[in-house]
């Protein structure tokens with residue numbers, strides 16, 4: 001069975017992206033073992049503490065290594081991705097041993113699916129920039145991606161209700177992740 005690691009780019013309890021994760025999880029059903037990355041203890045990237053890797057970074061790398069694919073659900077912050085997403089991927093881009101740039105990192109070649117719920121641009125800028133970052137660190141960004149433009153009800157009631165079209169887009173992404 002495939003192992004999928006969900007990474008939620010919002011730390012907020014009532015996060016719409018967290019709600020989107022629940023929809024995706026339901027669509028995945030029994031097709032995968034889904035785990036959630038807890039990254040709140042991952043320190044800010046600092047070259048003074050890279051070697052040996054901090055314990056939280058070791059856990060992060062182990063979780064990524066174990067997964068067949070990552071699936072990032074993230075809000076857009078100022079036409080980009082949240083800073084804590086950058087911090088995670090900066091850690092994952094670094095070697096385990098100082099100066100060892102020959103051994104592939106755990107993110108090298110890793111399949112990554114991207115989705116995001118946000119304002120009317122449906123997180124397009126965020127996903128565009130995240131795709132650029134992930135490609136640079138040699139991850140394998142999967143297509144299609146899903147962008148959800150939240151409707152008025154979501155903003156006023158804090159509850160995300162997907163339209164038929166949005167649900168179909170998410171379903172198509174789920175099918176693409178599981179096509180082989």
Ligand SMILES: Cc1cc2nc3c(=O)[nH]c(=O)nc-3n(C[C@H](O)[C@H](O)[C@H](O)COP(=O)(O)O)c2cc1C
Pocket residue numbers: 010011012014015016017018074075076077078079080117118119120121122123
């Ligand atoms: C610092 C910051 C910057 C934001 N910039 C954008 C933006 O550029 N585009 C957008 O659609 N929403 C932006 N938002 C609004 C978020 O998309 C919105 O709050 C969304 O609900 C956050 O996702 P979450 O519900 O999963 O926490 C921003 C929010 C914050 C906190």
